[in-house]
Amino acid sequence: MSGRGKTVIGRDGLADLVAILAEDGYRVIGPQVADGAVVYEPLDSADDLPAGVVDDHDGGHYRLRREADGAVFAHVVGPQSWKRYLYPPVQALWRAERHGKGFRVIEEPADDGRDAFIGVRPCDIRAMAVHDRVFDRGDVVDGGYARRRRDAFVVAVNCTRAGGTCFCVSMGTGPAAGEGFDLALTELVGDNGHEFLVEAGSAAGGGVLDRLGGRDATAEDEAAAEAAVGQAAASMGRHMAADAPAVLMANLESPHWDGVAARCLACGNCTMVCPTCFCTTVEDATDLGGQVAERRRRWDSCFAADHSYIHGGSVRRETSARYRQWITHKLATWHEQFGTSGCVGCGRCITWCPVGIDITEEVRTLGGADKGD
Amino acid sequence: MPTAAAATLEPMTPVPFRVLGMRKELPDTYTLDLAPADGDGPLHFAPGQFNMLYHFGVGEIPISISGDPAATDRLTHTIRSVGAVSRGMGTLKAGDMVGVRGPFGSAWPVDEARGRDVVIVCGGIGLAPLRPAIYHILANRPSYGRLVILYGARSPRDILFRRELERWGGRLDTYVDATVDRATGEWSGNVGVVTNLIRHSGFDPVDTIAMVCGPETMMQYTVEALRDRGLDNTRIYLSMERNMKCAVGFCGRCQFGGAFVCRDGPVFRFDRIAPIFRVWEF
Missing domain, CATH: 1.10.533 (Death Domain, Fas)
Incomplete structure (x- = not known):
């Protein structure tokens, strides 16, 4: 973990963050606008992030609109979740080739890319922890999931605005991330300008934070972040019954x-x-000659x-x-x-x-x- | 008890096995004997467990092991042709190959049943998952009390393992009774549902373990009949069937309330599923 306490970086610190992660060999994935929705896709730079975009949610309703303050993380969650990277919608399991009177099974080569996720909301961090219990149970492990998850770098963003359909407070999962991140950001937009309070949650996160620069957070910065997150919690309109x-x-x-x-x-x-x-289901297919069969797993x-x-x-x-x-x-x-x-x-x-x-x-x-x- | 053998390997990758023999049991049912294509290590399983069998290019299905657990040189599966994979596998011949993952799942309580009476109630192909338990009990016959095997089939020509049923019934230490839904001319035995056989079968209800496998409706009535005879829910075991694609708890399809049938079942002690067993379409 970083020797530093909480740190404040400026708006352009996001560009440095994306650049540092890319330099470290990560495919950097973050929110951006496509087809009228906020989606999680690879970022070319921090300029792809949805600055000034706010999403209105209700039952069966989703619209994007613009806000003048330019907040990068004023949206909440889009239709996708990060499971599409950790547990992809379609996965090749293995192939088999005919061999004499039988066949030979060839395991798919494991992909070894590493992803950095920027803008993971506290609810989605909890979702990753939930999937860990599904796929990484000790006795049986989904090797691909476990590797992708282990190698992922998670930049959480604490929510400073409640979406119209959010109910994380009643599930105990947000709007602040308590654990499960390498770095956590809280966006501060106000009279002092546009900044982010940054906290490291792992040694890897601390290392990146050391390279990010910025200034030490003051008590006022921390109070402002707490107030912003508290405001999101207080304005949450839905809740799940505890029983x-x-x-x-x-x-x-x-x-x-x-x-x-x-x-x-x-x-x-x-x-x-x-x-x-x-x-998931599985799909079996063969090539036209019936010599090569493959098995895919699909959501x-x-x-x-x-x-x-x-x-x-x-x-x-x-x-x-x-x-x-x-x-x-x-x-x-x-x-x-x-x-x-x-x-x-x-x-x-x-x-x-x-x-x-x-x-x-x-x-x-x-x-x-x-x-x- | 053996658990998922594939656990330490990639759990979704099948191991090639050769067909040693193929026997036609009924017009729509056959038995495959399989041995590993490479290597000859002993094959261990517990009665009641199942394997995922892969037919090249067509797909994979969960099939209970129907052979003798003491015969560790082969895996025996009895399969009814009802879909693309099971029909395709029915065309295999000795020397052909299938993929195997397993064994998976929970087992019949053959250890807990020691010293007690055992009543086995099955319908149709439900006899196949119970046959390993019968073999085990017969091989250790002095360790068990009365052994009752009750079997129901749709018609006389649908009686699975008929010669074996007759052989077991010929033993002085085993009670076998069978019934059919629809009799044909040569049948002089019982006609009706298998639950009708329970009251005449003479087991000691206070010290009996029941093992039940068949269509869900048949199992519902069997549980009722066993309870009427005085069996407690904790002494009744059922084998459940649900859709399965992975057999290791990843695909989510075999859920039965809080249980995954692939890991927590297929064999369940009835008291553990009683609250949801009769809930419609659950």
Whole structure:
């Protein structure tokens, strides 16, 4: 860890940060605007970051607008999450070639690139910790995931604005990152100009911070950062009921599931944007001559009809059963499996649901409470 | 108990095995004997465990091991042709190759059952995952109390391992009874559901372990009938089936409440799944 305490860098310190990480051999990935959304893509420079961009979120609603203050991290989370880099949507598992009367299996060569993620929100840092429990369990390890995760450099950004669908406070996952980062930034935009309070969370982060320069943070800087993050927490409009696991498991046969199913399109958007959903399918293919076969793993969704297919039909034929599977797994049975909730309160599933189904509201309704209590 | 053998290797990569033999059991069911393509190390598994079998270029399916756990020179799987992979594998001949990952999953409680009566209730191809447990019990016969095997099939021509059932039934230390849903002319045995066989089978309900495998509806009624005879939920074990792509808890598809059927099952002690077992489409 750095010998330095918290540090303040200027607006142009971001350019230095991107340059230092690139120099260290990282592919630097950060938020930028593409096709009307904030996405996480490789950065050519800090100029690609979405300065002045703010995102409005509501159930089934997402729009970008501009703010004059030029804040780089005033947006919250986009439709993607970092799982697309740590656990890519399509992964080649292995190939096999015909050989005599049989075949030979050839493992795919491991990619060895290292990624630096800039602008990881506290909810998404928690999502990475959740995936660690899924893929790196000691007895069985997803080697590719474990390597990418181990080699990644994480620059967290504490949230100074609550998105319209965020509920991290009620999940205990934000708006400040407590751990799981190499560096954490808090953006300070005010009368003193445009600066970032920077904190190192690892030795690697400390090393980068030493090279970044900047000045030592004052008590005023820290107070300003705390106030900005506190303001995000205070303005968060949604919350998840604390007794969600018990409410769900006590209502597995509730008629309410039919009510959700009347709205749910079973499109699977919620599972694609969710930073912790990890279901996959595999695809087998051969070349035209049938000499080379390959096996790929692809993200899948528990809303797909064949997700639960066994001989004779799908176990979960009804949309009601599929929605119930998703929400009970996410909020309740995940605890049994991994000792944590599968939900990090990022709100993506609410924003990107085409009909605006709100996970927090469904739990409240199922629990018998009034809306918006 | 053996656990996922592939754990220390890349868990998704199959190991090539050769087909030693292929036997047709029923019009739609066959048995494959497999041995490693290279190496001849002993193959250990626990009764009730399964392997992922890969058919070149077509796909991979979870199949319970149906052979004798004491025969460590081969892996035996009994497969019903119901999809692209299982139909394709049905065309394999001795010397052909399949990919194997495993063994995976939990086992029948053959150790816990020592000194007790054992009642085995199965339907259709559900006899295949239980056959290793039967072999194990028969090989250690003095260690167990009464052994009851109850089997249900759709029709007389669908009775799996018929000669073995008859052989086991001919032993003085084993009670075997079978029933069919629909009788045909030559059948003089029971007609009806397998649960009808339970009340005549004479086991000691206070000291019995039940092992059940078959379609989920059949297992629901079997559990009820066993409970009516006085068996406690903690003495009843079921083998569950769910969609599986990875068998190591990564693909998320085989979830059954908080359990992954691939890791926590397929064999479950019933009290652990009782709260969700009858929930529709769960």
